[in-house]
């Protein structure tokens with residue numbers, strides 16, 4: 001059973017909002033676009049791998065995109081598959097080109113057709129995650145649970161090469177389509193050894209309960225001041241950010257279109273980029289409306305929670 005689904009990442013929603021609202025004169029817009037495309041590619045790669053791990057759902061408990069806290073630090077896992085015998089962590093890699101795993105220097109080299117680039121070994125990273133999860137489970141009274149990590153290469157066209165110990169790499173790194181088969185192989189070995197079965201649904205439940213959603217302050221990453229973010233309600237046809245509220249509709253002067261709910265995206269963008277709460281005043285400023293009454297009606301229609309004490313509107317948890 002899949003008990004934690006992969007959803008469209010909040011970081012990608014933030015990038016979309018940011019790209020709608022950066023001044024055209026902003027000098028690093030191409031960096032922001034490149035970061036967005038990289039994140040989006042990563043997400044698509046994850047979905048490709050999920051199609052393979054989904055095949056295990058009838059006989060295991062699956063969690064996607066898990067982030068846990070341990071001793072004040074958080075650690076992330078792309079996929080966790082829990083079976084009757086073991087916990088499997090799957091780390092997804094979206095590299096294109098030729099990947100060379102160097103077991104001597106413990107590094108990964110990627111050749112994309114024109115240049116070589118070095119990366120920290122994903123195997124070391126996977127081992128660290130497995131250790132952290134082991135300790136985390138121990139803290140939650142699941143002691144000595146066997147944990148294995150695999151690295152799934154999302155695209156079948158990526159070439160995997162090894163410089164050094166081929167067997168070591170083959171045990172851990174593989175194209176995504178081989179993951180279900182690999183897990184089945186492990187399961188057969190455990191079955192024959194007569195291990196005590198794990199309460200996999202229960203273990204999955206506790207991980208799901210404690211798991212947080214991954215988030216990132218992208219304005220800080222790109223050194224963007226909140227003051228530079230453009231306000232206003234946007235026309236989804238011509239991207240004009242200066243829609244005007246007339247008789248309950250949003251009018252776009254340049255393309256002469258009328259929109260009923262264009263404010264919804266603007267309020268969502270505000271929450272994503274500015275702060276997780278909004279007041280009547282900041283709403284009026286951001287949407288360019290003058291009436292308190294109109295701002296109130298808009299906020300009331302948005303499924304938000306009103307904090308009576310601080311007079312703030314927040315997103316429901």
Ligand SMILES: [Zn+2]
Pocket residue numbers: 235236237238239240252253254255256257
């Ligand atoms: Zn327009």
